[in-house]
Amino acid sequence: MAFPLLILSFLTLFIAYKLFQRFRFKLPPGPRPLPIVGNLYDIKPVLVRCFTEWSQVYGPIFSVYLGSHLSVVVNSAELAKEVLKDNDQQLANRNRTRQIAKFSKNGSDLIWSDYGPHYVKVRKLCTLELFSMKRLEGLRPIREDEVTSMVESIFKDCSKPENEGKAVVLREYLGMMAFLHITRLTFGKRFMDSNGVIDGQGEELKAILHNGIKLGTKKSWAEFLPWFRFFFKTENQLLAEHDALADSFTKKIMQEHTLARHKTGNTKNHFVDALLTLQKEYDLSDDTVTGLLWDMISAGMDTTTITVEWAMAELVRNPRVQQKVQEELDRVVGSDRVMTEADIPNLPYLQCVTKECFRMHPPTPLMLPHKASTNVKIGGYDIPKGATVSVNVWALARDPAVWKNPLEFRPERFQEEDIDMKGTDYRLLPFGSGRRICPGAQLAIYLVTSMLGHMLHHFTWTPPAGMKPEEMDMMEQPGTVTYMRTPLQAVPTPRLSADLFKRVAAGNV
Known part of the structure; x- marks a missing residue:
């Protein structure tokens, strides 16, 4: 009898509280x-x-x-x-759910911390140190290395005789590029050898990331119904195990960097080196350093893959736009060299394509x-x-009161009106605005624009054989971040000579 009475008491309290709120x-x-x-x-x-x-x-x-x-x-x-x-x-x-509170050490990081002295301090560190224009420029060789490595990988696969005219699954290449790029920026390691084989430490990290995605996408009623959490003991145990693995991995990386710095006295642009060097100056706990590193991973990996996949889907569906970008690339870059980030200011239409993609397909839509x-x-x-x-x-982004033909992928709208996408125009907010705006917005813009430019300069992209552009699945997958429900498949046709598809390795940056 006790349990039904307990449930009845909860129901009574809940209804009373809601009525109180409704009247108050x-x-x-x-x-x-x-x-x-x-x-x-x-x-x-x-x-x-x-x-x-x-x-x-x-x-x-x-x-x-x-x-x-x-x-x-x-x-x-x-x-x-x-x-x-x-x-x-x-x-x-x-608002930190039980899972987020566990992984963020109850808001010791930046993304999930409440607004207050801790947030202001960590935000200042990110703005002045981690995402300063000087550091972003210093890390540019890594971005160009990984983008050209991705292009080389696509070229090798589509050039095999048995793959002629066949579609590739773009997410596989985009995901690997995002993984290698963000882990190099964050941990200072590529985790892949010259033969394209992921090493043991890289496989360990991939397993942690895969498990984190699985736990994150699994909707748990326990998050919303705290009275029934005792029914979810297995889930709690899996969460604790995942947290322990992530902590252990991060501590090993941090120890490696500390030892290397003591031996050589040198520091690099990577985030882990920067955080360890600045830890005392900014009075950061180990939990905060760990939390910031995982913030960079979680915020920088999925969002890049998602944004570029949606952009490429729109470009495959809109060959007019694709051709217009390629004409601009041919005019500015030419066909005897590869594009670099230094070309981006001279590619205004490509920048409009990036904006239009962030408008229609913001990676974190809520x-x-x-x-x-x-x-x-x-x-x-x-x-x-x-x-x-x-x-x-x-x-x-789909409000017809502020956007003309909002469902049409039309980059020209940003030529007709210069609209900022870094938080000052509330029609376009892919990175948020105000105190909680994403500090890595400029890095994301550089990377997405570079990836699109390279992919369109090197290849022409068409739908798989027998598929019309209008038949492509443009539905989102459930989740906090919105992958395409059906991974994009497209046929790449090389546009440049074979010697321009080689990776531009950055070396020891």
């Missing part, structure tokens, strides 16, 4: 929540599409309950400005949720302390 606060409208589960029963797998559909029913701001937790979603540029500028400081905290540190008002509605607010960037 003027909350945004939204779908009717059920006791305990809230709106979990009604949420569709691709969250961003579900929320965009709900915005058309309930308006540009609405409430949704994840279990008993109130989340507010805004879906217009005007409301995004209220969240990210007008009420930026009051909405600068993070951004990361902001948590209210006090009661605030957004759009005339009350947001109680402790509620989270998500900005639906995907919906902003």
Whole structure:
């Protein structure tokens, strides 16, 4: 009898609390929540599409309950400005689930820390040290090395007689490039030998990353229904084991760099060296150093792969745009050398293509949720302390009130109007805005633009044999970051002479 009474007590308390909130606060409208589960029963797998559909029913701001937790979603540029500028400081905290709290050491990193002295200190470190223009320029040879290595790999595979005219799965090449690039930037290691074989340490890291993705994409009701967490002991154990493996791997890398620095006295541009060198100056705990390193990995790997895959899908579907980029590349770069990042300022249409892709396919379409540190008002509605607010960037990009023909992939719109995508124009927010804007935005822009430029300069891309462009699957996969549901397949046809497909190795940077 005790257990049913306990459940009944919880139900009574939940209903009483919700009634209290309803009378005390003027909350945004939204779908009717059920006791305990809230709106979990009604949420569709691709969250961003579900929320965009709900915005058309309930308006540009609405409430949704994840279990008993109130989340507010805004879906217009005007409301995004209220969240990210007008009420930026009051909405600068993070809502950490049990899994995120465990992995981030309860917000010891940058991404998941609450706004306060710790966040300000770590943010300053990232802005002035890790992502300074000087460091980004110093790391440019690594970016160009890995991009040209990817191009060489595609060329070798598509040049085999048995592969003539066949499509390649682009995600395989993009994913490997992103892995090698971000691990070199973060850990100072390539984890791959000259024969293209991943070493033991690299395989260990890949296994940790794969397991992290698996744990992260698995929706757990325990995150939203804390009263039932005792049913998820196996899940808790797997999470603890994953955290221990990641910590152990990072400590080994940090020890290697510390020993090497003591032997030679030299430091390099890599993030691990920078953090270890600056640890005392910025008074960083080991947990914060570890958390920052994994922030770089998690924020820099999936997002690059996702963005370029979506961009290439749009370019395959829009041969007019692809041809226009190639004409610009031929005019500026020519056919007797390969493109470099130094060419990007002279390739304005390519830059517009990058912007248009970030507009239509932001890799984190709901951004990361902001948590209210006090009661605030957004759009005339009350947001109680402790509620989270998500900005639906995907919906902003599809708003016909601010974008002409928003569903059309048309880079020319950025020639007609110069729109910033680093947080000052609330119609276009792929990197967020305000206090929580992504500090690595410029690095992402450099890398995505370089990858697209190389892939279009070296190859012409067409759909697989027998597939029409309009038949391509352009649906998102469920998750916080939005991969294409069906990995992109396309046929590459080389445009340059074979000697220009060789990797431009950076050496010991």
